[in-house]
Amino acid sequence: MLYPLTFETIFKDKIWGGQKIRTVLGKDFSPLPNCGETWEISGVQGNVSVVKEGALKGQSLQELLEKYGEELVGKHVYERYGNEFPLLVKFIDANDDLSIQVHPNDRLAKERHNSFGKTEMWYILEADETATLNSGFNRSVTKDEYVKAVENNTLNDILNIEDVRAGDVFFLPAGRVHYIGKGILLAEIQQTSDITYRIYDFDRVDDKGRKRELHTDLAVDAIDYTHYDHYKTQYEPKRNQSVNVVTSEYFVTNVLNFDQEVMHDYTHLDSFVILVCVGGSLTIEAEGGYRIPLKMGQCALIPASARQVTLLPDGDMTVLESYVP
Numbered sequence: 001m002l003y004p005l006t007f008e009t010i011f012k013d014k015i016w017g018g019q020k021i022r023t024v025l026g027k028d029f030s031p032l033p034n035c036g037e038t039w040e041i042s043g044v045q046g047n048v049s050v051v052k053e054g055a056l057k058g059q060s061l062q063e064l065l066e067k068y069g070e071e072l073v074g075k076h077v078y079e080r081y082g083n084e085f086p087l088l089v090k091f092i093d094a095n096d097d098l099s100i101q102v103h104p105n106d107r108l109a110k111e112r113h114n115s116f117g118k119t120e121m122w123y124i125l126e127a128d129e130t131a132t133l134n135s136g137f138n139r140s141v142t143k144d145e146y147v148k149a150v151e152n153n154t155l156n157d158i159l160n161i162e163d164v165r166a167g168d169v170f171f172l173p174a175g176r177v178h179y180i181g182k183g184i185l186l187a188e189i190q191q192t193s194d195i196t197y198r199i200y201d202f203d204r205v206d207d208k209g210r211k212r213e214l215h216t217d218l219a220v221d222a223i224d225y226t227h228y229d230h231y232k233t234q235y236e237p238k239r240n241q242s243v244n245v246v247t248s249e250y251f252v253t254n255v256l257n258f259d260q261e262v263m264h265d266y267t268h269l270d271s272f273v274i275l276v277c278v279g280g281s282l283t284i285e286a287e288g289g290y291r292i293p294l295k296m297g298q299c300a301l302i303p304a305s306a307r308q309v310t311l312l313p314d315g316d317m318t319v320l321e322s323y324v325p
Contacts, residue, residue, distance in 0.1 A: 002303040007049035010039035018095025025297030043085030074304035076270040105174035120190035128183030135231040169233035175224035271323040273302040280317030
């Protein structure tokens with residue numbers, strides 16, 4: 001019988017990574033010198049998550065998909081994606097600015113890399129007082145203007161820069177130029193893809209004095225040059241209510257702020273549900289007596305066959321609830 005699943009964390013050291021994965025989220029990434037990303041639930045080839053606890057401990061997400069199929073992910077999701085798990089969940093610690101980058105959409109990613117595209121969202125867990133990030137352009141830009149800005153090293157002049165604080169949400173459809181700024185710790189929910197086109201990396205070098213590869217030519221046809229009025233998601237957190245922050249063709253995400261017990265009925269969904277704890281702690285109680293504790297920085301996968309779960313918060317807790325529509 002399937003039950004709410006937790007997975008072993010996959011740690012990634014990055015040139016821009018820091019220590020908050022350990023100091024804030026309590027995850028030991030030794031022997032890595034730093035940790036820029038943790039992959040919490042992943043079906044990416046070469047980085048497939050492994051079950052951490054319970055009767056299925058040690059089995060990979062891929063093995064579970066092949067064995068349980070729609071019982072794990074839902075009939076609709078299984079028909080759409082087969083044995084490819086469609087979402088990837090990460091935590092990212094930016095001790096320095098990440099590269100300015102863009103991700104291709106499904107069509108381009110399939111054509112060039114035989115991969116899904118990468119639409120994603122960010123939920124800010126912590127941000128230094130002066131922390132900023134980039135999402136999109138600050139005005140309408142033509143492809144030629146963009147190319148000239150890259151060539152002239154004036155790209156920053158046309159980027160939309162946002163001040164950030166804890167609780168902010170950004171939705172980034174494939175094609176949107178972006179970077180995460182120094183001093184930000186966030187949770188990311190995205191399509192299953194590891195395709196990134198790096199446009200500019202601030203001329204930094206690794207410990208061997210080498211610059212990272214750029215993909216400026218590939219990026220040109222992947223970018224959405226449209227200027228939008230709003231890049232930060234506008235929402236009001238509500239105590240003991242679920243608030244929708246993202247509705248896309250790839251995933252829906254709600255923010256749950258609770259300080260009292262709540263039962264969630266997922267009978268109407270034909271999808272798995274991912275719960276990401278981004279504040280406080282709670283216990284997930286499911287059919288069969290399963291009880292899964294979660295604290296900030298931890299995730300659980302609720303299989304499609306689990307119709308009801310009860311969330312038991314330890315005081316105030318904040319959880320991201322995501323599923324495939």
